[in-house]
Amino acid sequence: MPPKVDILIIDDDANTLASLSRAFRLAGHDATVCDNAVRALELAKSRTFDLILSDVVMPGKDGIALLEELKKSGVASPVVMISGQATIEMAVRATRLGALDFLEKPISTDKLLLTVDNALRLTRLEQENRDLKRRIGRHQIVWTSPAMLEVMAQVERVAPSETRVCIRGETGTGKELIARTLHDKSSRRNGLFVSLNCAAIPAELIESELFGHEKGSFTGAAGRHVGKFEQAHRGTLFLDEIGDMPLAMQAKLLRVLEEGEIERVGGDKPIPVDVRVIVATHRNLEEEVRQGTFREDLYHRIFVFPIVLPPLRERRDDIRVLVEHFAQQLADQNGWKLKTFAREAIDALETYPWPGNVRELRNVVERVLLLNTSDIVDLAAVQRALPQSAQLVSSNLSGSSPAAGIGSLANRVEAFERETVLLELKRNHNHMTNTAKALGMERSHLYKKCQHLGIDLRAMRHTD
Numbered sequence: 212m213p214p215k216v217d218i219l220i221i222d223d224d225a226n227t228l229a230s231l232s233r234a235f236r237l238a239g240h241d242a243t244v245c246d247n248a249v250r251a252l253e254l255a256k257s258r259t260f261d262l263i264l265s266d267v268v269m270p271g272k273d274g275i276a277l278l279e280e281l282k283k284s285g286v287a288s289p290v291v292m293i294s295g296q297a298t299i300e301m302a303v304r305a306t307r308l309g310a311l312d313f314l315e316k317p318i319s320t321d322k323l324l325l326t327v328d329n330a331l332r333l334t335r336l337e338q339e340n341r342d343l344k345r346r347i348g349r350h351q352i353v354w355t356s357p358a359m360l361e362v363m364a365q366v367e368r369v370a371p372s373e374t375r376v377c378i379r380g381e382t383g384t385g386k387e388l389i390a391r392t393l394h395d396k397s398s399r400r401n402g403l404f405v406s407l408n409c410a411a412i413p414a415e416l417i418e419s420e421l422f423g424h425e426k427g428s429f430t431g432a433a434g435r436h437v438g439k440f441e442q443a444h445r446g447t448l449f450l451d452e453i454g455d456m457p458l459a460m461q462a463k464l465l466r467v468l469e470e471g472e473i474e475r476v477g478g479d480k481p482i483p484v485d486v487r488v489i490v491a492t493h494r495n496l497e498e499e500v501r502q503g504t505f506r507e508d509l510y511h512r513i514f515v516f517p518i519v520l521p522p523l524r525e526r527r528d529d530i531r532v533l534v535e536h537f538a539q540q541l542a543d544q545n546g547w548k549l550k551t552f553a554r555e556a557i558d559a560l561e562t563y564p565w566p567g568n569v570r571e572l573r574n575v576v577e578r579v580l581l582l583n584t585s586d587i588v589d590l591a592a593v594q595r596a597l598p599q600s601a602q603l604v605s606s607n608l609s610g611s612s613p614a615a616g617i618g619s620l621a622n623r624v625e626a627f628e629r630e631t632v633l634l635e636l637k638r639n640h641n642h643m644t645n646t647a648k649a650l651g652m653e654r655s656h657l658y659k660k661c662q663h664l665g666i667d668l669r670a671m672r673h674t675d
Contacts, residue, residue, distance in 0.1 A: 216261035216331060217241045219288075221251040221277070223269040227316075231264065234320045235327075248272035252280055260288045262327055267294035267301060275301070278308050289334045291326060293318065299480065307444065350391050353536040356528035358521040362389070369516050370396035377453075377513050378491040380520030382656045383570030386491035387451060389518060394447040399487055402446025405439050410455035410655050417460050419476050422467075428477020440473045443486045453513065454494035454505060455655075465509045488513070493656070523565040523572060524624065530561045533569060537576040550580060555590040563597055566628045566660070571651030598635045598649055629664040632657075641671050 220231050223246050232242035243260070245251040249272060255263060263281070267274035278290055292305045295316035302313040311330045314323070354363065369376055370393045378386045387406060394404045412420050419429075423438030439448055450456075456464065467473050468488065472481040490513045499505035523530070534552055542549045552560075556579075565571055578596040579588055632650070639645040647657040661668055 215239055219243050219260040219263045221245045222266040238324055248277040255286045263288050263290045267292055268296050282309050289330050352388050353532050354529050355532050356526040358526045365518050366392055375513055375515040376489045378518045381522045382493050383568030383651050384520040385569050390449040390489045399446050403443055404447050405443035406449040407439050408451045410452035414457045422473045422475055424476035425478050440484045445485050447487045450490045453490040454492040461506045461509050468512050523568045527561050531557050537573045541577055550586055550588050552588045556588050556593045559590055559593045564624050564627045567651030574651045
């Protein structure tokens with residue numbers, strides 16, 4: 212049974228107030244009615260409502276003006292607008308001002324209750340998400356190295372501007388964390404930070420994800436869907452792995468960046484959007500442009516201010532503080548007792564090449580904390596948790612790595628990566644998804660990594 216909620220209903224029509232309040236009370240909710248916006252504003256300031264349901268067209272102060280004053284007054288209650296004289300412009304303006312939904316009269320009881328339930332569920336999820344982020348500090352950037360000092364100086368410099376930023380770096384280096392920091396330090400910090408991984412969305416769905424769609428625009432489109440651009444209005448849209456976006460979609464994205472408006476799939480009217488777009492990629496975009504797989508005009512639009520994130524193997528000074536941060540974070544998140552890492556355990560972690568970067572490090576710290584039974588994490592615990600044998604770790608610490616003596620540092624790292632990937636594939640019986648998870652990588656990136664390292668997947672029986 213859904214929880215009981217307290218609802219404020221505002222409408223100048225007495226019959227509407229009576230019917231709506233009766234419907235809510237029959238559903239087990241409390242309903243307070245009000246026939247004018249001035250009194251409604253006083254009520255909303257004096258007590259907390261779970262939901263405010265307001266008509267738009269009313270004598271004196273209308274519902275749109277009321278909505279604007281509610282937001283300016285700091286009233287946090289979610290607002291749903293209703294109207295019998297609705298227009299698209301009216302609905303767009305209400306949404307821009309922060310209304311969760313816009314309903315046309317007459318409204319069936321079932322639809323009304325469903326809308327209220329969805330609005331309350333969304334509000335609860337947003338609050339839980341804010342509380343969770345605040346509690347575990349998941350988006351905190353931790354660093355002490357000179358390499359990251361330079362990166363953070365660039366972030367501080369460009370964040371307050373509207374300049375488009377392209378974040379480059381290997382998988383797992385923390386590109387989304389940098390994008391969130393840029394948003395948090397910008398004038399758009401009160402707007403939403405919305406992200407989309409272009410590599411994770413099928414080509415036939417990415418347009419709908421970005422721009423939204425209208426009901427019936429294609430098979431399966433049972434209702435209107437608001438896309439990422441509209442969700443990020445007055446905020447920031449982060450497009451991860453922009454280099455994986457299909458060429459046809461690149462042309463449409465370029466038009467949006469140039470004109471500042473989108474059109475939903477199946478729609479016939481442009482919708483203005485005010486969005487700062489930040490992109491990221493692990494690819495060499497210049498090479499992609501030369502090969503014709505990435506549009507040169509789009510490249511020049513997004514590649515205004517590049518920020519290059521160093522791989523973890525090039526910022527080893529950060530490993531100790533990252534380990535301490537993750538250990539504290541995981542202990543708080545799971546109710547575990549905080550454990551201390553011994554010096555030799557840190558040495559082992561600092562020696563490992565980290566092909567999956569910071570993401571892989573967090574996964575290893577979590578495995579260590581699960582496997583270790585004492586309050587002190589020793590070398591043996593780290594050896595068990597790393598995706599390689601304890602003998603390999605020990606040989607690295609003693610300076611006799613199997614990868615030693617085979618040329619440049621880059622060649623040694625590549626050989627080490629190949630050995631690590633092959634060992635993890637064997638441990639996971641060549642299951643690509645499980646192997647990617649163990650290495651802290653996206654599955655698509657694991658395929659590319661295997662190709663780069665010369666690992667012939669066709670020669671082994673692998674599964675997804």
